[in-house]
Amino acid sequence: MDRNRRTELLARADADQVRLLAETFLSHRNVADELDIINPPEVGMVMMQVREPVCKERFHLGEVVVTRAEVAVAGLRGWAMRTGADRETALAAALLDACAEHDTEFANDVHSLCEITASHLAADERREWDELRATAVSFEELD
């Protein structure tokens, strides 16, 4: 799993699971000792730009609340941005990202969490589609 995909899945992962794994990593002395918070978790917004289909022009749809954080573990940087205002989980996700860069064993645990997240997202989408397809319609035209 490449780093981009990992960041995407840590952004979508269950908040409790992200914090739990981060706490487990922090109980390792070398992680706690070598942790450096580069950018503390910050709640802010990203402006959503969309490209519409008629003229292929960009316009601003509105802003989305996000929380981002950046840390380093033994000098290896980890970054996270999640939607919503949740500083603790964003910090935990950044820590997981850095730990995955730092140590193979940590990386395996982070990737397991990411794979579980990917599998939940796929299952949600399948379930959503199963319900949706029952509403597929073909209206008849009246003569």
Next chain:
Amino acid sequence: MGYAAARGGLKAIEAAERLVARERVLGDSPWLESKQMIEKLRLAVDRVMGEGGLWDEHLAASALRQAEGDPIEAAHLLRSYRSTLPRLAYTTPVDVDDLVVLRRIVPAFRNPPGPQLLGRTTDYTGRLLDTNDETTQRTTAEKMAAFLEESATTTNGFGDDSEREGDRRPRRLLDLLRDLDAVVDRRRVDDPEPFDITRHAARPPASRSARLATMARAETGALVNVWYRNILGPDGYLHEITLGEVRHGRLPVTVVHPLTGHEISIGEVRVTEVEAIEDLNGIDEDRGRFDVGYGLCFGHNEKKAIAMANLDIACERDRGRSFLEQSILLTTDGLDASGFLEHLKLPHYVTFRSMMERKAAIRQHQDHS
């Protein structure tokens, strides 16, 4: 605006606030959970996010609860909160073709590319007030849920993943009309920077990006009213509009990863999207083709997106000849309009006394002459 503030009244103001808080927070009923509002009052929560110009369901639900259910007041609270937040980034331009549909209908065309999916709607059901008690409503809903479960497992025809992928992101009717050379081509080759309505007030003549952003954040009722007046109201216009696409779905929020430089998706927002097909019949227009207007807003709000798409193409055709663009830019913002209206309730003693004195002076002058 002539207005002089008044002083004092602090004790009365605090007592008034306590009355609101007691009923809103305590009352005789349980605490109104945000989750409950997001689930069961989703259209109100969606409307607040759209009009507040800020996507966050939990914050919007909190605002709606604090505003005692008034969506304009809730959007006001959300905008106030927004003004305290830094803008951390811009998303990379999100192509609306990436929208994953939760509902998609094509009123103009029986067999468009991809399926027509009614999704979660009561559009085709009679508007009858359900006066049954909670137990009866729960029993009915449980039967419906069981039926849904059963039909979801037995429905065939969209089975495998590749088919599902195509059906969740169906090709647009607009693309089909382009293939048939039935629509004027207004696709731009340049890529102008979008106008930022949160930093500068949009004034006519405005760029299309300013108009679209203004309408995406507009108050729903105001936008519907401008549309209704424009389509068959006193301005004397009569547009023959047919809706192409009406979609509700999930759109990715994509940003650039600062450490890799690649585009990544950090989550999704739900949006409503509409394409309105306009029959061109003006002397200076291409009468052999159609043109298309576009609407997109946060959340599930079809009334707003339909009005927006219609007004987008109406503005394009109007080309500043009427007050339409001015009406859209200057009168559809809920915060602007309600802020001005609400201020009328504040003490205007000095202003009114001055007006009374003017009237007395005029009468005195009239009596003398």
